[in-house]
Amino acid sequence: MRLCGDRTLGRLVKWLRILGIPCELVSYRHPDEIPAESLLLTRNRRLLSEKTLLVPYDRVEDQLRFVFEKLPELRRLEAPFRLCIRCNEPLEEVSREEVFGLVPDFVYETKERFRRCPSCGRVYWRGTHPSRMLSKLKQLGLLRAGIEVDG
Ligand SMILES: [Zn+2]
Structure with missing residues (x-):
């Protein structure tokens, strides 16, 4: 699966990359434009389809938590x-x-x-990488145990 996100979730895309999880930044206007084998993270309801995960939160911490809840397999990729x-x-x-x-x-x-x-x-x-943010994610349980945030 190819994970991608659009500009409605620019910070989330950046944070997934910081965590080592590949996420392409894309811009689609219609669900038909989303390629097969892709999963689009977006806040744009007009892009709703079976290839879309609508993220209903404003804060990037909540967005990350939501994405990890829906796609727990992503956590195995975590490697800042x-x-x-x-x-x-x-x-x-x-x-x-x-x-x-x-x-x-x-x-x-x-x-x-x-x-x-x-x-x-x-x-x-x-x-x-902003280690304060990584520390915060660790506190929130959004960073896999055993990953060092400094050094
Ligand atoms: Zn580069």
Whole structure:
């Protein structure tokens, strides 16, 4: 199944990516445009179909909880620091030397592991993600146990 979401749920799409769950950002006007094998997350009632999951909440925490309740299998994919938040692409491990000059000096000095998006070239390290939000999700039970949020 290909998971996608539209702009009515832009923050949710971003947060799924932060959690390591691939989610494409799409824009459909009619349910017929949704490809087979897809599941569209949306708030737009006009897109209601068997390929749609209508998300009836405003806050991203509630939206995530709802999606995890409806699609518990997604939780197995949770692995923060795996996807590019911008491109939805899996990140590649790169050495510290390779990111010299590409990250702030204090990050280069203090972080050991780096990953890079093969599509846009953005470099990630632990701490790139807003760890306060990850901590909050953990408190709410929305982050699988055993996943570290800092480092
Ligand atoms: Zn990227």
